[in-house]
Amino acid sequence: MINTQTEYNFLSQQAKSTPPSLIRAILKAMQDDEIISFAGGMPNPISFPEKELSVSMQNVVKKFGSKVFQYSITAGLLELREYIADRYNRKFNLGINAENIIITTGSQQALDLLAKVLIDKNDNILIEKPGYLGAIQAFSQYQPTFHPITLENDGMNINELNNLLSNRKIKFGYVVPNFQNPTGISYSKEKRDKLYDIIKKNNFLLIEDDPYGELRFEGEPLPYIAAGDTQNSVLLGSFSKTITPGMRLGYMITKNDDIRIAVNTAKEAADLHTNIFAQYVIWDYLINNDFDAHIQKIKNLYKIQSTAMIEAIKEFFPQNIKYTIPQGGMFLWVTLPEGLSSMKLFDIAIKNKVAFVPGDPFYVAEKNVNALRLNYTNASPETIKTGIKRLGEILKNYTLM
Amino acid sequence: MINTQTEYNFLSQQAKSTPPSLIRAILKAMQDDEIISFAGGMPNPISFPEKELSVSMQNVVKKFGSKVFQYSITAGLLELREYIADRYNRKFNLGINAENIIITTGSQQALDLLAKVLIDKNDNILIEKPGYLGAIQAFSQYQPTFHPITLENDGMNINELNNLLSNRKIKFGYVVPNFQNPTGISYSKEKRDKLYDIIKKNNFLLIEDDPYGELRFEGEPLPYIAAGDTQNSVLLGSFSKTITPGMRLGYMITKNDDIRIAVNTAKEAADLHTNIFAQYVIWDYLINNDFDAHIQKIKNLYKIQSTAMIEAIKEFFPQNIKYTIPQGGMFLWVTLPEGLSSMKLFDIAIKNKVAFVPGDPFYVAEKNVNALRLNYTNASPETIKTGIKRLGEILKNYTLM
DSSP: OOOOSOOOOOOOHHHHTOOOOHHHHHHHTTOOTTOEEOOOOOOOGGGOOHHHHHHHHHHHHHHHGGGGTSOOOTTOOHHHHHHHHHHHHHHHOOOOOGGGEEEESHHHHHHHHHHHHHOOTTOEEEEEESOOHHHHHHHHTTOOEEEEEEEETTEEOHHHHHHHHTTOOOSEEEEOOSSOTTTOOOOOHHHHHHHHHHHHHHTOEEEEEOSSGGGBOSSOOOOOSSTTOSSSEEEEEESTTTTOSTTOOEEEEOSOHHHHHHHHHHHHHHHSSOOHHHHHHHHHHHHHSOHHHHHHHHHHHHHHHHHHHHHHHHHHSOTTOEEOOOSBSSEEEEEOSTTOOHHHHHHHHHHTTEEOEESGGGOSSOOSOSEEEEEOTTSOHHHHHHHHHHHHHHHHHHHHO | OOOOSOOOOOOOHHHHTOOOOHHHHHHHTTOOTTOEEOOOOOOOGGGOOHHHHHHHHHHHHHHHGGGGTSOOOTTOOHHHHHHHHHHHHHHHOOOOOGGGEEEESHHHHHHHHHHHHHOOTTOEEEEEESOOHHHHHHHHTTOOEEEEEEEETTEEOHHHHHHHHTTOOOSEEEEOOSSOTTTOOOOOHHHHHHHHHHHHHHTOEEEEEOSSGGGBOSSOOOOOSSTTOSSSEEEEEESTTTTOSTTOOEEEEOSOHHHHHHHHHHHHHHHSSOOHHHHHHHHHHHHHSOHHHHHHHHHHHHHHHHHHHHHHHHHHSOTTOEEOOOSBSSEEEEEOSTTOOHHHHHHHHHHTTEEOEESGGGOSSOOSOSEEEEEOTTSOHHHHHHHHHHHHHHHHHHHHO
């Protein structure tokens, strides 16, 4: 039987139903140097220790020769995993070792691999509302049923969560406990404790994604929610916000061996292993420099930048606009009066040379939401003031419409 | 409703049914320095231009500063994609440009992403028999129906292929046209032409995976089977065998925009983008060094090593053992008399301090196959002779059993 039909679309059903991400389209809409952009999520280049990394590059080639260029093991460089285990044990008393860690190609890869090894179609999973769009993208590929739980200033709304759990079996929950993306909020100690009790009682898995935890510039660090737990916890971390995102180095920490082994097998099929040269370089950097002093420099800068943004918001935004005040990380979240669309505001803002990310991509179902994300890490205090002033003027007209 | 059951296995059905790969278990069984191993698939360190890469590292940090450490675009560094397009156009007249290329985290990632965006459960796909185990692993995750077509010395058995196509619609075929893994064979010009006609007539997609094509040490280069075709072709390439596998840099070339866009979207969810520092370094290396002269050095060495292995096989193997004679690449394929298991031979070989990869992982269904893969790129001619002698002695006893 000869197929005489011309059929050019070879895509799987899943690929056919996956649109390119909205946020990339948004970022593309801004190829204009005059636009002041609070849209991206890029760390300030101050977080890249360029000189020290250059030294480490030469060190590892000299010390380890061809090993830094050869194929390596899927779990990642042992010495780097030992460093990570030791740091988390010292800071958070997790009781982990190198065997509990897999190095991933950015923590985005951990989200992708976890989605693959955990989600069966229609599995119930908990996410934050609004939630991190990279996680929503990764999870969506495996068609779970999302249950977004409203995020308050101190974490998930517990009543909403308990109501949901009263008649549903949940596979896992996904949270960003510190300086959440997109809202900038952090979970209080009380909410962390409550959430842990709920996880244990209902026996679901908690994925804590913590790319920003090191960047606390106000208040005291808090313990993780479930990290260190033997079966119900996966913790994700990253060097993207503290050393370099371009090198794509993240990691997954779990004492659940089933999950670790499954992720390792999936990673083997995904990319064999993460760039081993980059792993050697970051490890050499970490053991030969004062990492905490470096992080302190980043925190000092981000505190100045976030303060500049908050001050400008107070000065230029109408009174009926609400916003979060982050104690660390890279973002804050602005809520417009009900009924106003941040997508429509975006179009006006771009024409007036200021940009942000509209709230929509951080929600699973809602469209034209009345909230938006602002990033403050990639502009000077002066530029932040100018940009927020522009946005304030637009908002004054927009909220009167 | 409180879940009072303890249920610790959160894995998806798919993950539960995916065993850790056999080959990793095999490689782990060999932690003994006295073992001469022909099991791995590692390039010789001569292929790593260490000094030149070190220079390029310094160059790109100096020239591009924070750009080499910052987040970047999913498709990959434009300059590197332009270099690749230009090289393939010069060598193979493909008529491609940078827009047809996506940089991947090793070509293994391309296999994983293509599996994701192409395969619906039970889709019919063609593979080689025996076939590359990394591809079988990647495709298996999406539960296609595999149709392995017997590989002969000059490519797939065309009659077998035509019989299969007479009553089945195929989504795609996957081939390694040059110095195939695991057999070392290459497709003849005649088979390439026939296969292309079959693809067009039956309108399926051909994925040509070509990590070894540059490493031809005998005979004349041949054109690709379908590469350059507007809709039915995806070509994969890699710098792993010519510069460094540790940096994990591969690429996908296709003029099929549907597939390219779908892979780009899937890659965004998989790891955002490939290590951008590595992309800058490899690009700087390529434009500032004589890449072809470097490749010539690798080819000269591999020719010596493959010749040493073939000569040793002639000298030490029993007459009833068949083997392929590769014109390039890294492997050759040994076939034992029918009924002899290479898995059982492996256990004996390990005790006698010599190792190879048994044939089983290169097949979808067959177990205890009577064939095995030998790698010759990672041992000196003397060591190759010693190892093959050991294996020959075992074979003499084994084939008499």
